[in-house]
Amino acid sequence: xxxxxxxxxxxxxxxxxxxxxxxDYWLLGAALVLLCFGMVMVASASMWVGExxxxxxxxxxxxxxxxxxxxxxxxxxxxQVSIRQWQQAGPLLVFLGMGLLLxxxxxxxxxxxxxxxxxxxxxxxxxxxxxxxxLFMVIYIAGYLVRRSEEVSxxxxxxxxxxxxxAPTGVLILLQPDFGTTVVLFATVLGMLLLGGVKLWQFSIxxxxxxSAASALAYFSTYRWARITSFVNPWDDPFKSDFQLSQALxxxxxxxxxxxxxxxxIQKQFYLPEAHTDFLMAVVGEEFGLIGTLVxxxxxxxxxxxxxxxxxxxxxxxxxxxxxxxxxxxxxxGIQAFINIGVNVGVLPTKGLTLPFMSYGSNSIVVVCxxxxxxxxxxxxxxxxxxxxxxxxAKWSRA
Numbered sequence: 435x436x437x438x439x440x441x442x443x444x445x446x447x448x449x450x451x452x453x454x455x456x457x458d459y460w461l462l463g464a465a466l467v468l469l470c471f472g473m474v475m476v477a478s479a480s481m482w483v484g485e486x487x488x489x490x491x492x493x494x495x496x497x498x499x500x501x502x503x504x505x506x507x508x509x510x511x512x513x514q515v516s517i518r519q520w521q522q523a524g525p526l527l528v529f530l531g532m533g534l535l536l537x538x539x540x541x542x543x544x545x546x547x548x549x550x551x552x553x554x555x556x557x558x559x560x561x562x563x564x565x566x567x568x569l570f571m572v573i574y575i576a577g578y579l580v581r582r583s584e585e586v587s588x589x590x591x592x593x594x595x596x597x598x599x600x601a602p603t604g605v606l607i608l609l610q611p612d613f614g615t616t617v618v619l620f621a622t623v624l625g626m627l628l629l630g631g632v633k634l635w636q637f638s639i640x641x642x643x644x645x646s647a648a649s650a651l652a653y654f655s656t657y658r659w660a661r662i663t664s665f666v667n668p669w670d671d672p673f674k675s676d677f678q679l680s681q682a683l684x685x686x687x688x689x690x691x692x693x694x695x696x697x698x699x700i701q702k703q704f705y706l707p708e709a710h711t712d713f714l715m716a717v718v719g720e721e722f723g724l725i726g727t728l729v730x731x732x733x734x735x736x737x738x739x740x741x742x743x744x745x746x747x748x749x750x751x752x753x754x755x756x757x758x759x760x761x762x763x764x765x766x767x768g769i770q771a772f773i774n775i776g777v778n779v780g781v782l783p784t785k786g787l788t789l790p791f792m793s794y795g796s797n798s799i800v801v802v803c804x805x806x807x808x809x810x811x812x813x814x815x816x817x818x819x820x821x822x823x824x825x826x827x828a829k830w831s832r833a
């Protein structure tokens with residue numbers, strides 16, 4: 435869907451002003467609204483715990499603002515890189531990501547928080563390898579679907595090859611352990627392969643294998659199985675294993691239709707753990723009610739829908755790498771938001787996944803800003819190709 439108007443110079447008393455660049459401002463606007471609203475909600479959710487841990491109520495707010503600044507700076511810089519260069523860099527990036535995941539297994543390198551070793555400390559910055567691996571994997575799979583399009587569509591081996599990269603990556607992420615990120619990564623890649631032309635029976639086999647493996651991992655892991663059983667009935671042990679989910683549900687219940695008002699939530703202060711990270715949506719539900727929750731869901735749906743629309747336009751113009759890249763990012767953002775919100779409202783088992791654009795977490799914020807930069811770069815190049823096609827058509831019609 436192309437809603438842009440061709441920019442023209444704006445003339446005033448001081449002369450002409452430079453035209454605005456042609457971008458999907460609806461997509462950009464939705465992302466900026468979520469970023470800004472996330473900043474407000476992180477401030478609301480973290481002041482009490484920031485005072486207790488950091489000695490100032492703005493302990494987490496300042497760090498979140500720095501992460502947004504880093505993310506926007508990275509987005510502005512990387513938006514200058516052409517899509518062709520990203521395509522060429524795909525294999526290198528995925529092996530770089532696997533190298534970072536392997537480094538975490540080295541004794542004394544990985545930083546452990548709450549029993550999970552997911553971060554590499556680089557001075558004041560903690561690098562979370564799995565967040566960047568999601569980005570690198572989408573870029574790699576998009577390139578693979580272009581390079582091996584015939585093989586993927588007509589050969590089972592063409593379908594299996596990317597699994598030889600995805601499977602060890604998933605194992606490395608599970609060793610951290612990070613089950614939620616593994617689920618998002620596999621779901622995104624499977625969705626991209628399906629859109630890339632994989633036969634339905636092949637897709638069904640792999641999907642069945644993935645679901646079986648995930649079920650086995652959950653069943654034979656004590657803490658994962660406890661999360662599933664607590665999700666099924668969050669009120670059978672509301673003060674121990676079910677505490678987090680039951681407090682989130684209480685937060686949504688207190689919010690009712692319109693919420694108790696910004697800053698007036700109670701659950702974030704004394705009861706709800708991880709209110710500014712994994713369970714930020716529960717704070718939104720308490721302070722802005724059903725209306726605020728639905729608005730956030732609508733914004734995530736809009737971003738995913740817009741990404742798919744961009745992919746469709748790119749595919750029509752023959753820019754298949756750009757198309758798969760946009761599809762992959764749309765699937766990723768949609769699935770991760772769905773899982774996080776589903777966990778918060780009690781329809782999915784608890785997982786340690788952030789809410790894109792909103793939750794506290796520097797790596798997540800930086801990565802989604804880069805994702806938006808790539809989507810806007812795809813949009814820019816698609817618009818250029820569309821104008822060139824129209825010029826050629828007009829030239830031939832005059833001839």
